[in-house]
Amino acid sequence: MRNLAKTIRGLSWIGIACGVHGWVFLILSLCAWRELVPEESGPFLPLASAITPRFPLDPIEPELRRRSGRPAESPPESEDLGSLYDWVTVEAEHRAEAAPPPRATIPDSESGSARGRSTVTRSPGLYDVMGTGGGAGRGGAFAGRFRRGGGATTATEKAVDAGLRWLARHQAPDGHWSPARFCDHCAGAKCDGPGDDRHETGLTGLALLAFLGAGFTPASRETYVDLHSGKRIATGDVVRRAILWLIGEQQPDGRVGGPVRETYNHSIAALALSEAYALGGGGALREAAQKAIDYVILLQNPYRGWRYTKKCGDNDTSNSGFALMALKSGDLSGLVVGSSTYDGARAWLDSVTDENYGGTGYNAKGQLCVTVPGFKDHPTMPAVGIMCRVFMDRAPSHPSIRPSVWMLAADLPVWKPTEIDYYYWYYGSLALYQAQGPEGPEWKKWNAALKTALLPHQHGMNDGCADGSWDPDVDKWAHRGTGRVYSTALNTLTFEVYYRYETAFGVEKRK
Template sequence: MPRQPGPRPQREVPGGAPARSQPPPPVPGSAAQHGKGQLTIDAPEPDPLEPQDLAAAAIRTAPAWLISFVLHTLILIVLSWIVISRDLPSIISLDATYADTLGAQLEDDSLDAPMDMMGGETPSFSLGPAPALDPLASPPMIDPMQGGLLPTARLETAAIGSALTGREAGMKRGLLVKYGGTQVTEAAVQRALDWLKRNQRRDGSWSLQGPYSNPGMTDAKVAATAMALIAFQGAGNTTERGDFQEQVLNGWRALLKEQDQDGCFYHGGQDQDRPYSQGLAMIAVCEIYGMTKSSMFRAPAQKAVDYAVKIQSPEGGWRYLPGVDSDTSVTGWFVMGLQSALMAGLDVPSLTFHRVDKFLDTVALDGGSLYRYQPIRQGYSLAMTAEGLLCRQYLGWKQDDPRLLRGAQLLLDNGIDWNETRDVYYWYYATQVLHHLEGDYWEQWNNVMREEMPKRQVQQGREAGSWDPDGDRWGAYGGRLYTTCLSTYMLEVYYRHLAIYSYRIE
C-alpha cells in the first residue's frame, strides 16, 4: 500500500547567535589624584541603581575593526536567510490511485502535454528513400562456411535498433509510402488488432478455439497467444507503448507462465502442435526483448534460443519431437525465431545456421529454387518453396542469386487469388520473400495484396476485423484466429522487418 505523505519537517537553518554584550569599560580613577600644586576633586561614584546604556557605551568604546566585523556578519546572516528560503523544496504531494492492472496506476496524465507546449522542435520526417543505416540496421549477413564449423562459435550482434525499427511511428510512415502501403491497409491492421483485443481471454491468453465463430481444432493456448502478440508487436505495440499496450502486457503475463526452466513453452497436447507453439513463442519473446530491452524478457528470450539450439535434429532442422527428424515447415518458424534473436542482440551459435543450411540442401530441388516438405517427398510445394527461400535470404543468399530469382518468379506466377484454393500460410511467406527482394517483384505482388486482403476482411458484425477461415487450405485446422493473424502479418510487412538487402551492411 503506498505510503501516505505527511508534512515534511522543516529544515533547521543555522543562524548567527546574538552578539554577546560587552561589559562596560572600567571608569578611570575612582579615588582623588593629587598633583603638585594642584587640587583634584574625586568624581562621585555612580549610583548602582541608576540604569546604564551598556550597548551605547560598548559602541562608543569599541574599536573600529570590531564594529565593521559585526556589521558585515549581520549582513551575511540576512543574505543567507534569503538564499536558503529560495532553495527550500516545496512539499511534494502524492496522489495514490488504484488500477485494475499493474502499471496503469503509474500513468500521469499531466505528462501528456501537447507538442506545441513542450518547447522543443517537432521532429521532421522525410518520406523519401531511407539513408543507409548503421551496422545495427538489420541482422548480419551469415556466411555458414566462416566460423560456422566450430561448435563454440557464436554470432553476436549489438542491441537492436535495428531491423525492428520500422515499427516505430516516424519510420513506419516512411516505409508505408516507400513500399506501397496505404491508409486502407493500415485501417485493416487496426481493425484486426481491435478484433484480437475483443477476443483476449481474462487470463491474458488467446485460444484457437474461440470465443469466436469458426474456431480451430485445438486450443493451442501457447501458439494462439504468441500469434496474437506477434500481430500487436508487428504494429509497434509493446508492454511500454502503443494503443494496445494493456493487451500486450496481459498477454505476456500469460505466456511467460508457460515457459519452464529449460526454455520450453509447450507442455502436453498433440505432438504436431509442440514445435509450432515453441517456434512462435520464440519469435514473440525475442521480438519483445529487442523492442524494449526490458530485463523482464532477456532471460526468457535467451532460454528459448538455447532450447531451440538444444533440440535441433541431426539433420539440421526441427520437427514434432525434440531432436528427432526435420521438415521445412517447422524449420522455417525456428529460423524466424533465431533471426529475431539475432535482431535483438541475443547469442546464437553460428553452427546452428550452418546445420540449417545443410538441411535445406536436402529438401531443395532445381538447384535450390524449389523446396519440398521433407527429403523423402517427390515434389515441391508453393508454401515450402516460399519458406525455404526466406530461410536462404536470412542465411546469406545474395539479392541477385539466380536460384532465388527463379523461385521468386514462381511465387509471382502463383499470386493471391481468392477464387482459387486459398492458402494464407503460403501467401504469408511469399509476401516476405518478395518484400525483401523489392523492385518489380515486390511491386507486382503488392499491387494485388494491398487490394485483396483488406477487401476480404470481415467489415461488419461480431467478427469485424477478422478473416474467415472457410476455404483456406489450413483454415479448418487453425480457425479464425490463425487466418486473421497471418493476414495481419501480411499487411504489416511494410514495416515489420526492414528489407534485408536495402538495410544491411555486409
C-alpha cells in the same frame, strides 16, 4: 497413398505456422476516410506516441521479478539498453519536424509522448538487415515498424488497425488467445470459426507478433474505446498480458507450452518473446527469451533441421522455417545463438533444394507444397526457402532464389474458393519483399494481387463483432483447426510486411 496421408497428417500445424497503430485512424471513419486520404498515399506517419522510452523500466519487469522472488533491477546505463528507444525517439522527433500533421488521431487517446529525452545519436548497426550486416545494434532490423512506411497504404494500414482491434477484443483476461474459446469475449452476436486449443501457445505468439510488428510494446500508452464492446482497451496492456501469459507457460527446460506440436507452438512463442525483448524488455524478459531460444536449438536434429518434436530425426522446411525465424530474431535481439545451428539449417535446406530449378522442398527435393484435397497446390516451400536464405545469410543472390521468385510470381494471390491459402500468402509476401525490396517487379505484381485478394474480404463495421477478422473456413488449412484467431493474426502480419523487417536490398542501397 500412405506417404500422401503421412504428409498431409504431418502438415496439420502448417497453417498455424505461419507483425497499430491503426489506432491512428478513427474506426468510425471507414467510409469518410476515403474522402480524406488518397488510396496510395504512403508512407504512413508512425504512431509516434506509441514510441516510449525504454526506461522508466519496462512495465513487465517488476512483475517478472516479483514472480521469481528476485530484487528489482537498477536501470542500466542508457548507452547499452536504452539505445533502441533513444534512437526511436530521435526518429520520432525528426519525423514530427519534417512531416505534415498526422492524418488522424484516436479521439479518446490518452497517449503519452516520448519526446524530450532524446540526446542519443544513432548507434551502430541500426540498419543492419536481420543482424547479418556490419553492425550489432539491437533495433536495426525492427526499426521499420516504428516508421510504418515501405509501401503501406491507407487501405493496408486500416486493415492492420482493424485486425489488431479484433484481436484485442478477443483476448482472454489472462493474456492469451484461445483458438477455440475466443468467442467467449465476443460483443453481441458471437463470431464463428473456432479452432483447436492445442494451438493456443502458437496462436497467442502469433497474435502478440501482430502487435509487436506494428510497433506496440508493453510501454505503449494508447487507449481507445472498442466500438463493439464499449470497453476501453489499453494497447500496452494487451501486449503486457500476452507476454506475461507466454512466460507463465514456460517450463523449467525453456519450452513454452506443452509437448503437442512443440516445434510450431514453441518456435512462434520464442519468436514473440525474442521480439518483445528486442523492443524494450528488461533482464527478466531477456532470461525467458534466452531460455526459449535455447529450447529451439534443443529441438533441432543434429546437423539438420526441425520437425514437430524434439530431435525426432525427421525434418521439414515448414517447421524449420519458424524455428529459424525464432533463432534469427534471437540473434538480432542480442541473445546467444550458436553458429552451428545455422550450419545445420543450411544443410537441411540444401538437401531439399533442387540444383536445376532452385525450388526448396517440404521434406524432399521437388515437393514444393503439401497437397490438400480440393485445394490448389502453391509453391509455399520455395517461399519459405527464400525467407530462410535471406534472413539467415542475407543472400538475395543465392542460386535458389531467382527461380523461386518466378514460381511465386506465376501463382499470385487470388480469392477463389480452391486457392485461398493464408499461409502461402504470408510467406510469399515476406519472401518477395525481402528478396526484392519495395521496387522489385515481381513483388509489385504480388502486392497488387495480395491487396485485391485479401482487403475486400476482411470483415467490416457492419459485420458486428467479426469486424476486422478474416474467415478461416475458406482457407486451405482450416480443416486443421486453425480458426479465426489464426486467420486474423496471420493476415494482419501479412499486411505488416512493408515495415516489420528492414529489407536486404533496402539496406544495401543505404550502405
